[in-house]
Amino acid sequence: MSRHLLEKALWQLSVERSAKQRFRDDPDGFLKRFNLSDEEKRWVREFDVGALQAAGVNPMLTMGFWQELSPDRSMRRYKERLGASGEALNSFSAALKKG
Amino acid sequence: MGKIVGGFWMPHDPVMLVAPDAPAQAVRDTVWGAYERCAQRLAALDPTTVIIIGCDHYILFGPHCLPSYVIGTGDLDGPIEGLPGLTKGVIDNNTALAGRIVSHGAANGFDWAVARAFTVDHSYSIPHQYVVRPAEQVLGRSLPTIPVYLACGVDPYIPLPRAAQLGAQIRAAVESSDDDERVVIIGSGGISHWVGTVEMGQVSEAFDQEIMALGVAGDLAALTAYRDDDIKARAGNGAMEIRNFACAMGAVPDARGEQIAYAAVPEWVTGLGFLQLHPGAR
Numbered sequence: 001m002s003r004h005l006l007e008k009a010l011w012q013l014s015v016e017r018s019a020k021q022r023f024r025d026d027p028d029g030f031l032k033r034f035n036l037s038d039e040e041k042r043w044v045r046e047f048d049v050g051a052l053q054a055a056g057v058n059p060m061l062t063m064g065f066w067q068e069l070s071p072d073r074s075m076r077r078y079k080e081r082l083g084a085s086g087e088a089l090n091s092f093s094a095a096l097k098k099g
Numbered sequence: 100m101g102k103i104v105g106g107f108w109m110p111h112d113p114v115m116l117v118a119p120d121a122p123a124q125a126v127r128d129t130v131w132g133a134y135e136r137c138a139q140r141l142a143a144l145d146p147t148t149v150i151i152i153g154c155d156h157y158i159l160f161g162p163h164c165l166p167s168y169v170i171g172t173g174d175l176d177g178p179i180e181g182l183p184g185l186t187k188g189v190i191d192n193n194t195a196l197a198g199r200i201v202s203h204g205a206a207n208g209f210d211w212a213v214a215r216a217f218t219v220d221h222s223y224s225i226p227h228q229y230v231v232r233p234a235e236q237v238l239g240r241s242l243p244t245i246p247v248y249l250a251c252g253v254d255p256y257i258p259l260p261r262a263a264q265l266g267a268q269i270r271a272a273v274e275s276s277d278d279d280e281r282v283v284i285i286g287s288g289g290i291s292h293w294v295g296t297v298e299m300g301q302v303s304e305a306f307d308q309e310i311m312a313l314g315v316a317g318d319l320a321a322l323t324a325y326r327d328d329d330i331k332a333r334a335g336n337g338a339m340e341i342r343n344f345a346c347a348m349g350a351v352p353d354a355r356g357e358q359i360a361y362a363a364v365p366e367w368v369t370g371l372g373f374l375q376l377h378p379g380a381r
Contacts, residue, residue: 004162011161059295059336060157060252082297 002040003056009034009044010057014064023069047071049081101196101273101280105144106351106376107137108314108344110289111153111225114367116184121366133360133373138233140359140375146283148193149231149244150269150350152343153222153287154251156294166212167257168265171246172197177219185224193243196273196280200245203272209265219246222287230285249346251288251339259323262342266349286347288340290370291333298335304363306334307370310341314356314374319348337369351376 009031012019023030031041043051047070049062066078079089114121115130122130141149158179160166175190201211219227223246235242249265250257257265266284273282290310291303313322323345330338348354359373 007162011157015158015161053296058157058253061295063295064157079297079299084297088297 002036005034005036006040006044006052006055006057007061009036010052010061010065013044014061014068020069047081049078050083053082101276101278101282103270103273103350103352103378104146104281104283105140105378106284106286106347106354107141107226107230108286108288108347108356108372108374108376109134109137109226109230110369110371110373111222111287112289112292112364112367112369112371113180113182113221113225114369115364116182116225118366119183122364126362126364126366129360129362130364130371133371134229135233136359137373137375138230139237141230141283142234142237144283145238145281146234146242147279147281148196148283149227149242150247150282150284151223151226151231151244151287152247152249152266152285152346153220154249154340154343156220156222156252159218159220159248160253165250165253165255166248167250167255167261169212169214169248170197170200171214171217171219172201173215173217175217175219175246177217178224179218179220182221185221185228190219190227191241191243193245193280195278196243196276196282197245199276200269200272203275204268207268207271209268214246217246222248226285226287247346249342251342252294252336256327256339257342259325259342259345263319263323263345263349266346266351269346270350270352284347284350284376286343286345288343289337290341290372291335292337292369293335294337294368296336300365300368301335302363302365302368302370303334303338304370306338307361307363307372310344311356311358311361311372311374314344314348314372314376315358317348317353317355317376319345319354322348334370348376352378354378
């Protein structure tokens with residue numbers, strides 16, 4: 001079940017300092033240890049949180065992964081990647097203001 | 100004989116710590132004032148031990164092991180997160196009572212997972228540092244605080260009725276103690292909130308008010324009758340934390356609630372409710 005392995009990878013990337021560093025240094029090398037399809041590895045490598053959630057990954061993990069490792073950590077961009085637009089993107093929240 | 104002398108519902112919203120100035124001043128005053136009042140009320144109950152019902156947010160536990168309900172029976176520290184306003188450190192536990200809850204449960208159909216050396220998260224530390232510690236200052240003594248974590252954030256979720264049954268088992272374990280323990284139980288959780296989903300930032304005041312009204316009425320049957328799909332659709336994945344409210348209400352004998360404060364705070368992405376559970380009030 002890929003959802004489970006995706007969650008295992010994202011959980012490690014959210015909480016384990018050494019995993020975060022390995023991913024920063026060599027994303028493909030880090031992901032090689034998980035029996036994921038090429039497409040699933042791409043979702044992780046490209047921070048495609050929408051695809052990850054569509055695959056069943058817990059949103060708490062996608063958010064933690066994004067906040068820990070995505071290039072700009074913008075929560076506005078995070079919501080865009082989930083498909084938000086217009087008013088939904090601009091809805092006032094402290095989390096979004098940070099982004 | 101030990102007894103449960105009261106309970107509370109209160110939130111553990113980390114956004115209020117990372118963006119403290121986001122809402123209007125009146126809202127901030129309502130929320131922080133509610134924590135202060137909860138601390139005063141906790142001290143007035145003259146407790147000897149506090150139990151905080153928290154929930155993991157997919158940090159403490161990973162996909163390799165996801166306990167339905169777990170209790171910290173030994174050494175405690177935390178919180179695990181670095182959040183402004185929270186200090187990390189060793190926490191005083193009541194290991195004897197925590198162990199009694201486990202052994203009583205084993206004899207009565209509740210197979211607790213135990214954490215012998217446990218690092219708590221913000222769902223414990225926010226109530227602990229903003230309510231329990233100020234109450235300790237008022238009382239001039241330590242209040243050992245037992246952590247219980249229910250599966251609210253990661254599936255499989257503990258069923259709502261089971262959360263309430265677990266509260267009743269905690270009460271029975273406390274009452275089976277020869278010690279004159281006076282125990283207060285805190286259900287730690289937000290009401291409506293969407294965590295990490297596209298809806299994040301929405302608040303459902305109608306759902307929140309519904310839950311608070313059930314708390315005031317002490318209607319545990321109605322509180323535990325919600326279907327998970329309905330909770331998620333109406334109030335978000337974060338609202339699954341009402342399990343912690345059900346557990347606390349189940350622990351307080353014949354509980355009825357008194358609303359201390361409520362605020363719908365989209366700036367802090369959550370509906371925030373504060374309520375005291377009074378025993379034997381019906």
